[in-house]
Amino acid sequence: xxFKDIIGLTETKQQLIEMLAQNRLSHALxxxxxxxxxxxxxxxxxxxxxxxxxxxxxxVEDLFGGMTALExxxxxxxxxxxxxxxxxxxxxxxxxxxxxxxxxxxxKKSGDKPTSKDFITEWREFVKNYPYGNVYDWxxxxxxxxxxxxxxxxxxxxxxxxxxxKSFESEYKVLLLWMPEYLKKEGNKLLxxxxxxxxxxxxxxxxxxxxxxxxxxxxxxxxxxxxxxTTKEIEEALLTKANANAETAKQVASICDGNxxxxxxxxxxxxxxxQSLLREWLKxxxxxxxxxxxKFSEEISKTGRExxxxxxxxxxxxFEQSLRIRLLGADNIILTExxxxxxxxxxxxTNINQQQCIIDELDKATYYIERNANGxxxxxxxxxxxxxxxxxxxxxxx
Numbered sequence: 001x002x003f004k005d006i007i008g009l010t011e012t013k014q015q016l017i018e019m020l021a022q023n024r025l026s027h028a029l030x031x032x033x034x035x036x037x038x039x040x041x042x043x044x045x046x047x048x049x050x051x052x053x054x055x056x057x058x059x060v061e062d063l064f065g066g067m068t069a070l071e072x073x074x075x076x077x078x079x080x081x082x083x084x085x086x087x088x089x090x091x092x093x094x095x096x097x098x099x100x101x102x103x104x105x106x107x108k109k110s111g112d113k114p115t116s117k118d119f120i121t122e123w124r125e126f127v128k129n130y131p132y133g134n135v136y137d138w139x140x141x142x143x144x145x146x147x148x149x150x151x152x153x154x155x156x157x158x159x160x161x162x163x164x165x166k167s168f169e170s171e172y173k174v175l176l177l178w179m180p181e182y183l184k185k186e187g188n189k190l191l192x193x194x195x196x197x198x199x200x201x202x203x204x205x206x207x208x209x210x211x212x213x214x215x216x217x218x219x220x221x222x223x224x225x226x227x228x229x230t231t232k233e234i235e236e237a238l239l240t241k242a243n244a245n246a247e248t249a250k251q252v253a254s255i256c257d258g259n260x261x262x263x264x265x266x267x268x269x270x271x272x273x274x275q276s277l278l279r280e281w282l283k284x285x286x287x288x289x290x291x292x293x294x295k296f297s298e299e300i301s302k303t304g305r306e307x308x309x310x311x312x313x314x315x316x317x318x319f320e321q322s323l324r325i326r327l328l329g330a331d332n333i334i335l336t337e338x339x340x341x342x343x344x345x346x347x348x349x350t351n352i353n354q355q356q357c358i359i360d361e362l363d364k365a366t367y368y369i370e371r372n373a374n375g376x377x378x379x380x381x382x383x384x385x386x387x388x389x390x391x392x393x394x395x396x397x398x
Contacts, residue, residue, distance in 0.1 A: 001092060001131065003079045003307040007237045008229035009038055009261055016046050016224070017086055020053070021076045025172075026222035028194050028203040030180075032210055033226025037216075041131040041367040042226060043176055043206045049079055050202060051098045051170040073376050080340045087169065094124045097168040100175045102159060104135060104149030104182040106142065132261040134177050134208075135369070149184045153287030156189040163193065174202045178252040181212035194220045212282050228258025231232035240265055252337075262313070265306055274314040275342055285387050286349075293383040301375030309378075319355050322346040350390050 001015050019025055033039030086359045090096040095259065101123060105114045116123070122142050130137055142331060144280060159175060167173045180187070194203055194217060204220060207213050229237070233252035238244040244252065245268055256263040277300075284292035321343040324333050330340055349359065365382050369375065369380045 001041050001048060001120035001127070002083065003042075003045050003049075005131075006041050006045060008233035009226065010190050012042065012224065012226060014332060015048075016042075017079065019151055020046075020050060021078070025050075025202060027197050027201065027203070029224055030207060030210075030213075030218065030219040030221035031206045031224050031226055032207050034228060034259065035134045035208055036256070036261035036263070037226045037228050038132065038260065039206050039208070039226040040127075040178060041376050043178075044131070044206050045079070045112075045129060047080060047174045047202075047204055048088060048096070048178045049098055050172050051096050051173050052082050052085055053077060053171060055169075055171050087197075094120075094127065095172070098170040098173045098191065100159075100162050100173070102155055102175060102177040104139065104151055104179050105155070106139065106144040106147040106149055108143075115152065115154060115155045115158045117158065129268065132264070136262075136263060137183075142342075149179075149182055150184075151165055151177075151180070151186065151208060153186040153189065156183075156186050159190060160193060163198060167200060172200045172202050176204045176206065177314060178206045179206050180214070180217060182206045183214060183217065187214045187217055191216055191220070200236060220375055229260060230258070233264050238263060238267060255313060266310055267312070272310060275338060277311060278315055278318070278342075281383070285383050287388070294380060297379035298374050299381065300379050305369055305375070308319055308375050309366055311363050312369070314367045316359055318343050318361075319350075319359050322350075323352065349376075354389050358386060361385050361389070 003017075006013070031039045031043045033042075033304055039201060055236070074302075077085065083092075087096065090101055094101070101120070102116045103123065104118075105116060105119055108118070119142055123156055126133060126138055126141055130141075135149060139147070159177075162172060163175060165173075183190075197203065205213075207219070209221075210218060232252045234256060235249045237245065238249035238252060240248075242264060248267065250361060252263050252266045281296055281300075284296045300311065318339065319334060321339065325340075326347060333340065333343075347357070361382060364372075365378055368378055
């Protein structure tokens, strides 16, 4: 993973490079960024850059008994020059002996006490193929099914053991701990190590929600906030990295709210006719009644969790654009003509308060789908809620 592979985050990248070049590294860093922001790939790139730097010049005794440092050949190798160094190539393949990882895992069978090293092959594949993936993607990849991931007490003991050893070839040992939210009371084992680590040991924690991280760990880390990539940056990434066409890239980037993982998910379903599906749903809610609503709920529940989420996300996007049209006028909103027409029609059947209520309900539904809610029941309940929110204007055709 290299800095140039990461979408946006120009200022944050420069900040990290300067910290390393000027030897101002804190012993514990917490990268905090929303899902799909790039916090994990950025932390990976930074960890790999750290362990790939040349060792400091050795100190030797001179002829008169004094100590002299030999002149180093190079003190700092910047990211754009590091890729040809053998140490970086090992780090990029996640096989560098001074680069360690910790992440949520599950038991393979009853009675197991799993640690991260049991899943290192899967981790390398995950990082290579899904660097913007979330913890759900990871747990499904390792066959968690409905099991809850955890960073176990055994994992904490293994971290203590690994970091007690001297580094093999780098100046620093680096532990990248992904999703410290999964560290519960077992994380207290690491407090002293994080506060007073062995010499030249760097902790890099990568989190999405600081409120779920143990406060005792949070207080011991230097916070690095990872902003969301901009809509334009995601649009360019979809064009250059995902080979999307221009119109699709623009549409997807405007919907995903700075979440590149979500953008890739949307791109997979870009050929879906979401507007027709929404028209069918609204028709069932406003005109055809309970039987049509039950039929729609049954059909959408068969399409899978990701499709259900994309439909709700797209509906939310259209309501947000409706609000913008109210404030700025349709001529000042960048949408396709079909989307602009649909968003304008939504303004005819709902006022601002109703739109905000609907957006809140759609967000809640998306949250529940991500947590394996029953799709049929969820969409049926949501249909009833939407009917009651907009029932005063049901006579307007959508």
